Amino acid sequence: MKTKYGLPPKVQFCTRCTMSNQRPVPVGEMKYKVNAYKPTDAFNKEGLCAACQFSFVKDNKIDWDKREKELIELCNKYRSKSSSEYDCIVPGSGGKDSRFTSHILKEKYGMNPLTVTWAPHIYTDIGKKNHASWLDNVDNILITPSIETHRKLTNLAFKNLLHPFQPFVFGQRYAALKVAKRFNIGLVFHGESPFEYGSADPIKDSKKSGFDKKYFVSKNNLNEIYLGGVSVKELVKKHKIPLSDLFWYLPIFESDLKKFKLNYKFLGYYLKWNPQEVFYYAVDKTGFIPNPERTEGTYSKYASLDDRIDGFHYYTSFIKFGLGRATMDTAQEIRNGLLTRDEGIDLVKKYDGEFPNKYFQEILEYMRIDEKLFWRLINAARSPHLWSKIKGKWTLKHKVWE
Template sequence: MAKEVFWCSSCLNMSTRPRITFDQEGRCNACQWSDEKKTFNWKEREEELKKNLKKYTNASDNYKVIVPVSGGKDGSYIAHKLKSDYGVEPLCVTVRPPLETKIGQENVYNFVSSGFSHVHVSPDEEAMAALNKYGFIEKGFPYYGWLICIHTAVLQIAKRFNIGLIFYAEDGEIEYGGSTEKKFQATYDVSYQRKVYLEGGYEKVLEKAKLDESKLFWFKFPSEEDCKKITLTHWSYYEAWDSYRNYLVAKEHCGLKETEDTNTGTFTNFAQNDQALYALHAYLMYLKFGFGRATQDAGIEIRRGAMTRDQAISLVNLYDNNYPENFLDLYLDYYEMTEDDFNKVIDKWVNKDLFDKVNGRWQPTFTIK
């Protein structure tokens, strides 16, 4: 390997993770944050939540806030908390994902039926497929079109309903090891969203896709002036984030169902169940950086005290290097590619310092320590 890699001494976060940092004891900033949260006065942050709710819910005669939801655990949990604990009726927005799964459809239906107002956005399928294919080939990001849309479409809805506050789930940069720029800021703006979550340059993707303008409405941000009227926030700022707790609450109150078997590439069955492309995204992440879906899930379990590091290593070795064979025909049909061309795209994004190809599949040259 060109540069020696290492792993967090507490969890399994890898030194290859973008924007991650480690302390002198070799602990990643996600583990440091997990301990730091235990010292917080969360009542003070709850008061900040109440002030923000009062500020923005007095600003509109329509729905007061938006919660983006997929039918999964986190958005369901936030919507439930707003309604049951704070008396705020959110407008929930789902952007229909590509290659939507049956259980994903069922979970959205169950969530809405549990008592929420809901807008279901179905962007133009041709545009979504073209942007996702471009993202897969040119960015190594197999649902980049959908990633754009889950931000832009929600903002377009906020503009039309004159809603000034949008609740996203956790700040993944802070919770899982990344930039700590917003650690002590409750809210952020659209410019930060564009820079961090769309990795910059999304306009070039729209331009190079060469799609008719009429198909791109849901993939574009509102005007700069309109965006300045909308404030974004993460629920994880106001309450210690616990994805497993969210799952239990969503299961009890919002009808959330998990898959019968473990999900492709990991040992869990209750998260990211709404679309088939997530498995490809996780596999590409593994080939780029050396860690996949199981590593991320194991880190969450270690930090909440439900798993030892040694147990996590065994699970990661078992699950992370998982070519999504079960979805291959679906991917080839969706991207309109041959298997050979599909694998050439995958090969293009492999970190050759971390992997060698053996019998047609990429195998790690590293051993987790």
């Protein structure tokens, strides 16, 4: 059967968690003309997904004392001789991960981090509070892109890719690195390893201490770079977005790195990362506040709370890949021993794909998309190997509980 987005036609669920083989790893995102994904599909012979294989390595094969020594050596190398200089950058929103990272680097490892925030589309109240309270103890640069440009890019990304979060993702990826370059700070710390959630080669990736250069450095010229599925050239010419407004969305170019060496590390490579422990640490030591209410689409209250568009990021992933927010959350919690697989499956059954109603009208207005077009785009994005229409109702063909 023909599938969209290059997804594998045969749907397989992990034998340990709730994840399926439909979770893609985006490749060469800057060339994102249309939905071009490379599926992870890195299930092993025992039927474990890539993230579960990574988690097994993390729990059994890594000498964490040795890894911490590596962290201390790295910090020693970068620690500023003069106490008034920053010696690393921690990008983040003031959520649990960035709070843990900045706090432990500062208090335990004696670093002087500068934190950098890429502003959400539209702050939630809780996101705004948490960003403000993070700054009780750290210095921060808040980068807020032109709202009109961000809105236009989000509109295009939704219409062309059903990926309303893409402009945010790009800014989040590059903005802190561009600040690092300006301030000549060669060390940037991301929190958890992105490979915790799957990759094309989990065993190899468990040995990676940071992002490959190809993740943030581009060899391409501007005409080969796409945002919201449109080339930069077209964005300027046809969509009247000034090139200067695209600064934060564009990658670092190879020429930028001639005189500047950038090390983009994950703290989760050096310290054994457990999202639940990170959450408790952030609450106890830094005053992080979880959401007072359950987040739509899942049962959890502590992850990805800052932006009113977040729910649509997860909802569109549910439409494109059959994987919603409750799948992501349960898969992680099963791996970390907080839920059994059966408990996880029940939560997926209950919450996955729940529509994010709370901010729906506001997000439609923000994207300048009417409700009719919204649903037309949503339904056109459903891959036939995942969805069928039964008695007028769209239903997933493969469910983790069946």
